[in-house]
Amino acid sequence: MTSIDVRPTTPETDPKSSTHNYRLLWRWHFYAGVFVAPILFVMAVTGSIYLFKQPFEAWSQRDVREVAAVANPVPLADQVAAAQAVKPGVDIRAVIPPSGPDRSTRIIFQGADPGPFADGISVYVNPGDGQVLGVVDDAGTFMATVRKIHGELMAGVAGDRIVETAACWSLILIATGTCMWWTTRRRAAPKKRTRASLRRLHMWTGVGAGVAIVFLVLSGLPWSGFWGDYVNKAQAYFDSGYPEVTSTSTVSGDLSHHPDAKVPWAATNLPVPESEAHHGGGGGVLQPGAIALEAALAAARPAIRNCPPGECDLKMLLPAEPTGVYTVVTDHYRDPSAGQTLHVDQYSGKILTDYGWNEYGVLAKTVELGIAIHEGRRYGIVNLLVMLGACLALIGLIVTGVWMWWKRRPKGSVGAPRRPANGRTTWGVVALLAVLGLLFPLAGLTMVVMLVIDRVVQKVTA
Known part of the structure; x- marks a missing residue:
């Protein structure tokens, strides 16, 4: 359950030993909610x-x-030339031929932003007459x-790390919230109707949507900078990523981040073969002597x-150097298992991989499938509605959690739950938090920071 769940249970009213565990869970649930609730709210709304x-x-x-x-479309090279006349001297990142007879050709040029979520500038060309339709x-x-x-959060690498940390902390919220619900599921609800209604709504929303929210978080983490790098290293270590290709270059970089001009996630670090010796020819867009x-x-x-029309886009990533290759990607809207990546020698036209x-x-298959489901496109409208429901449930958990905290907090106080008087029964909770901290290093690092802050606050208010 993802939010701040503040409840008035005390050792005096519940003398069971589980109260100590509950207090520690409650305290971490509270701190996690204070730390990540605003960021998770933004992520849920934008998602x-x-x-x-x-x-x-x-x-x-x-x-x-x-x-x-x-x-009868005009030659693709002529369409690209028309687009280049609009953006002279700017590098081409990708060419997306029409997906159907009533669709335009899209040529994506390098944009001004080189960051991890860089977008380009798209020039759309009518394939019927080669005229530019517009620039986006x-x-x-x-x-x-x-x-x-x-x-x-529109803050570059720093924002990426903040979002990743918040996502990892949401797992702590869910873990502690679930443990709290399990511990107190048979207790009587608070007497006040508003608080009881809020608690029931918060509880059952978390129970009902918890699995979907965990999936959203885990399937989104491979995009993050820090944890995503660990996933790449793990798939390389266990040989569970991509096939071996002898080369010194890869297709990673800006091309792997533009949502409409990229290779599949599983192929972003795949080694790329090099084009063979210059064969002459002509009609190339970027390299002299390259084939059209x-x-x-x-x-x-x-x-x-x-790659049937209407269900799949063909994308061409162009060679940026004499030894580069044409990369042809089939991007299915729904089914990642139907995707394909081919590298073509830019001089001979030979398929190299x-x-x-x-x-x-x-x-790699797990991540690719997770991304498709995360984006709500794998299983059609049902998939989209489930992911939308998870986002709305997360918003509801945050709103009800903050509302409960606001109604329960003492005047002039933050309202943080008191520390348990006896720590001998809290090792299970500590183990849970330690495991989460090890699996998600940014969460673990900030957890240590929170422990230090908690100790300082305790001494100041003692």
Whole structure:
């Protein structure tokens, strides 16, 4: 249960030894709530909004994304050239061909922000006549702002660490809240009706939505900077991530973070092969002598197993250096197991690597599936509604928890639960917190800080 649950149980009214454990649980539940409630509230609100990114942007940008049905599109290279005329001298990050005959071509250029949640600038081109339909600064869209608040509080790396710490602390809230509920589930409710109603609402919301909230937190952590790095190291150590490819370069970096121009999470650190010796040719967009975009896409298409229009986008990441490759990614809206990544030699058109779900390890598959469910797109409307319900439940837990604390706090006091008089029965609680602190290092570090603050406050108020 995720919030501040302040209850008036005392050793005098409940002489059982479990009261000591309950007091310690209550105290940590309180501190965790004070520390993370505002951040979790922001994350829950922005997360519930971001679930609707795809339909919202399809509607709000329909003037540049939709065109009259095109039977004979102009060459892709000409479309890219038209986009480059609008953004001269700016690096191209990705090209997204039309997903259907009535859709435009999207060319994503490097934006001004190089951060971990960097967005580019998208130029939309009509494939029928090669005319530019419009330019969208992806960093300035409504959903981009929502995502930056959700992932980093619009504060860069520092914000990312704060969000990650708050997410980890929410697990402490859930663990302590669940233990408190289990300990007191047969006790009588407070006599005052308002407080009893709030407690019941808080309790049953936490019990009903606790599993979904834990899933939201755990499936979102691989995106974080600190814990996400540990996940990458773990999958490398247990050989449970991506297949081996001999190379010195990877596709990680800005391309792996733009939501519409990225490879799958499981492939962000995958080694990338290098293009072979220069073969001549022409029609390349970035590198002299590289084959045309159509040729690279045509070389990849026979190997693409499943990417039906309307259900999947094809994305092309372009080579940025003479030894680079064309990277072709199939991005399914719902099914991560249907995704595929291919690397194509930019001079010969030879497919150098082709990997997808079958090549991923167990951990990489788990994370990919978790991300799809987290974003509410794996199992259609049911998935979306469940994730939306989890976000709304988290908001409800925070509101009811803060409300209970406000009604119970003594005037002129923070209202923190008193420390247990006897610590001999609290080792189980300490073990629980220690395990969570070890599994989630940022939470463990801040837990130590909270212990120090608690000791200082105790001495000052003694």
